Amino acid sequence: MSHPFALSDLLELEPFRRCKPEVMCGQHLVHRPVRWVHTSELAEAAALLKGEELLLTSGLGLVGRGGPGLRAYVAALGERRASLGLELGWTFAAVPDEMLEAGREYDVPVIALHEIVPFVELAEAGQEAILTRRLATKPPVPNDQASVRARLLRELEDGQVGASSLYRRLTEVGISRRADSYHAIVIRGFRQGFGSALADALGSRPRSHDALTALVSSDVVALVPEEPSQGAGPSLLEYIDDFSRSRGEATTCRIAVSEPGPLMTAAAHLTHCRHALSLAVSLGIKDRILAAPLISARMVLNRLVADALASKLVGEELGALIEHDRRHDTRLVETLQTYLVNGSNIQGTAAALHCSRQSLYRRKETIVRLIGDFDVPERHANLVVALELHALQQRAAGLSR
Missing domain, CATH: 3.30.70 (Alpha-Beta Plaits)
Structure with a gap:
């Protein structure tokens, strides 16, 4: 009976050999089954995978994400037991160290593709070989x-x-x-x-x-x-x-x-x-x-986070709170978010923030003074979206450092 198609089999196909593939980490995993070949330049490409694929990318979607962002990208592939083929030359001259470190930590084979071969050619060759092997393999009949x-x-x-x-x-x-x-x-x-x-x-x-x-x-x-x-x-x-x-x-x-x-x-x-x-x-x-x-x-929202309108919304709704927190080392943005998450319930918010109700009332007074009445129903949607965008902006800023 034929064995499942493995990563090592894929790298032996003629179009892949023309790429001059080099397994940079995860050499002990080259016999892992590969059930499909996928291509994507999205930084969130792992969300498109079902498991045990080879993902081909030039890294275009990873520009500016910094070391933590590269690690998160590889970690997400690890959760899907996927392998990564990174085409060098377009975005990266060499595989970033952060990707290799994450590959070792999360058991992701990372393969450098040193020569450019159209991804469509690689995908076609891979899919055909995988399907041929699959048709030759009679699946066991489930008996348990x-x-x-x-x-x-x-x-x-x-x-x-x-x-x-x-x-x-x-x-x-x-x-x-x-x-x-x-x-x-x-x-x-x-x-x-x-x-x-x-x-x-x-x-x-x-x-x-x-x-x-x-x-x-x-x-x-x-x-x-x-x-x-x-x-x-x-x-x-x-x-x-x-x-x-x-x-x-x-x-x-x-x-x-x-x-x-x-x-x-x-x-x-x-x-x-x-x-x-x-x-x-x-x-x-x-x-x-x-x-x-x-x-x-x-x-x-993550796809809109760098948009000028997103920054405008955050500035208009939360700008004064963000600046106050920065100048006075307070937690007014966190307080507002926790208050909204808890359905504007004072007792639940105070418990979540580990503060007294009197302290929470004082914080509310300061927030109202800075940005106006936030209990007005028509502001609720704007504030929720602005708070999420601000959190994503902070995360993106941390990833880029």
Whole structure:
């Protein structure tokens, strides 16, 4: 039986040999399977990947991102078990040290392409060779529950399961009844080899008889019934951390959670959750629980962050607060953001900021004096967008230093 197509096989193809490829780091990973060849100049290209691809780029989208930005770019590829082919000459004369350091840390093979061959030619040769090998390889028939669940989740995510066959397919994996509403969940950041145990644990936790969980492409993915009494994210992360500690594993997992909806709607949101995890790395967001719609919104704002209108909005809405914080070492911008995030609730905001209500009232008075009444409903949208843009501008400034 043929073996899966590996990175080493790809580099032996004639168009790739003409590139004079040099594996700069990750030589021990050249036998890793490659399921596709992708090209992109986006700094957030990892969000477009499903896993185990070779990404080809000239690095154009990485201009000005600085060392931390280059590390974040490679780290996001590591989460997708992807490899990187960097064409030298257009943007970089040599592979930046930061990319090589991140490649070693996150197990990303980084390949320098010393000669220019059109990416379309490389992609065509790669796709043809991968598909030829795939057709020659007879896939094993799933004969265990974990494989059947993984296949069902993949097909649900891709919209390949019809409503007429859904009940039968769920019954085949031991789910005899459906909940009214589900969250899509994707979990990433665990040690390789621990994913199967984690997926099994999530499927057997209390009140999880209606959940569908499996290890799919190095992520644990799940469709979890909505829990009205508490958010799915916090309760799930607490369970994951407890289970990890009981097995001597690090508590480093991150989870992305969709809005609740019917099972098939939630399944379609699994892709959004994958993107949220990859984008969070690219944007430097360190939260362990990610709301997929919010991350997507931040991605849109990130593309506008350098626009003159974005700077104008931030200046008009927050300029006085930013300047006051800079001059007096205060936290008024943080206070305003926390206040809005907590639904303008004084008690919740004070608890989040670890200050007394009296102190919070004094801060509010100062904010009103500097930028006017921010409790006016028509200002809410402007302030929320301005605060997100300001945070992204600060992050971009940190990446460029």
